[in-house]
Amino acid sequence: MILRAVGACLLFVCVMAQDPGFNDTCVEGKYPPPAQRQVKEYVINLDLPPEQRWQKLASEKRHEIVALILEFKKFLMEWASGEIITIVDFLGENIDDTLPNPYRDEIKGMANATGIFVGELFVYNIFYELFTVCTSIVAQDPAGKMYHARNLDFGLFLGWDPKNRTWQLTDVLRPAIVNLDWQRGGKTVFKSVNYAGYVGVLTAIKQNKFTFSMDERFGIDGGYLGILEWIRDKKGSWMSFLSRETMEYAPDFAAARDKLANTQLIAPAYFILGGTKPGEGAVITRNREVNGTDVWMMTDKTAGGWYVLETNYDHWKKPLFLDDRRDPANKCMQKMSIKNTGFAGLFNVLSSKPVLNKLTTYSALMQVDSGTLETWLQYCPDPCEPW
Template sequence: VISMDKPSSNAAVPAKTFVLNLDLPPKERWTNVVKHFDPNVLKQGLYTLYSQYLPSKALIPIVEEIAKNLEDYIPQPYADELRGLSKVLDMKLGDIVLVNIIYDISAFNSSGIKACTSIVGMDKTGKIIHGRNLDYKFGDFLRNLTVQVDFQKGGKTLFMATTYAGYIGVITGSKPHAFSISGDQRNTGKIWRNLLSALESSWPTFFAERRVLEQASDYDSALRQVVETPTIAPVYFIVSGVNPGEGAIVIREGRKVANITTLGQSKHGWYIVETNYDPWLRPPATDDRRDAAINAMNKVGKNHFSPQQLYNVLSVNLVFNKDTTYTTIMSAADPSVYHTMIRYDA
């Protein structure tokens, strides 16, 4: 059983990797991951997550209704994966569903949540390196649930992802020799629009991202799927490929795309940065992670850019903050780069 206690020092710690076998029946897939955690502490972490991020208790009956008719809102095999988690964790299905769609009911205009920085850069040889910080409040619970998951089919890695035990969506992932993708929160629109999107067969946002990793075969097909798949909530999807210039920020308003900014269009030339604000707007002075990241990237320069330097950029003040739960560095061109550090040093 993984210790859920904070390490004795304040050092960053590599996330443990678990294999998820996609050839297993969906209800059995996550058992191998969650069995390594103390079930009581895991449940406490999940309950804390949704109790703190649930914008209104009025949503609980709606989620319980979704749980009763799960396939109407959440497609297979994800519906059965949630049922499997509910059984192995001995949690009500409605509670498991709530944890897994918490982003979709917390990303809207009046939400106070600001989370994440994603950067795609190109080194002097044209190699693409993609990194991200995942920032969330109540980070101590989430740091203790952070895992790398090796999604395998036929005994081979289909894609790598970083997630939280008990959460089946993907916010950070990379498909070897194909593409990498990360999601950043976008707070626009209204909560009722998200609920309408859910009723209109839109995808839970980070289930959509996982499906891209499962289905798309290269950067172009990943980008196309990200653009064409309606999501419940607004989001920034940051996609990178294996060839020079393959990088983009896709800004979704839920059911439609608001904007696409590519690496080639970037004023920086060799990198793009996304935090939680539309690129054409100034970030607020109270949360200017964007300029801190840009300044750090410019100091590094393209000629010295590397996975380690990107980790250093994601560790500068503001970009790295008390809410940073993990940092992942990945490169679809070089799958050995994929590495997640749990930021107990935050």
């Protein structure tokens, strides 16, 4: 966290020196976006052997996956002096001893289908444990109908392009975004939003059961430290693998909440969960260890009452002054009001700066009763905050 804060301060000075500035406002009329920004859906057949499940998607999106891996490795060389690449390359040769199944065989199957080195695909699949910022909202309408919306912002510190005023990795990520329909026996088990070739789950919906999103929680007790500890003694669960298992097997909101709150992790996290009943919205603030877990319910008097909102800071603390998306988002939620809760209202909130910023890759909208998942590519025209 200290290194990130120092890096953020330095980058803030450089970037904001060229920023024309803007007044954050709550926008309206942004939904629906142009049709070409809607994300394509693919089927992941869970009845297939793990090594075959991703072959078609990985083959179609090979170019996008390679471009992403090149950006990741560029960052690691510049920021970690190649040490992490050395570790990951070593693990790639021994991936049978590194990841649990079915993830191990799925990644190996993708490597076989695309010709991409398995260690590089491993880098790709663990990177979310280390570096992202996000905004997640669970809200109910006046009838108690539940909605879940999120922005996924990715690419902080990963190559700021001062000429085009964009993050290089963020630009590379957008073409790789896909919706996935996870099926068994020809029927949908759950749906998710993924970067092509990423086998974990960051944003997902299980019809008539619950909705889910995950935001990174910054902290010293996690990230690289957790990965190194896991290499040593296999202690803890990868966040996105735990969330995928939760989506696949948890029968309801309560079971999902308990699993996410009580499983040891490799890195700290915020798990945002929505259910089917009024008041079933929660932010689960996690340490790596299960002790200290905080479950903040929508019905808590410190929450919105009819909604709960999380960015990347503990809800009982003030956000970092360089990165306050929470207060503008709450301002726009209050302006929207419960009577306007729905895809249009929530998309407007997610499209309001600085909730929408240069790091934003997509906005996802979910409604649990219908099982609807809409994902839209997002862009933030200038003037716009870098994060």
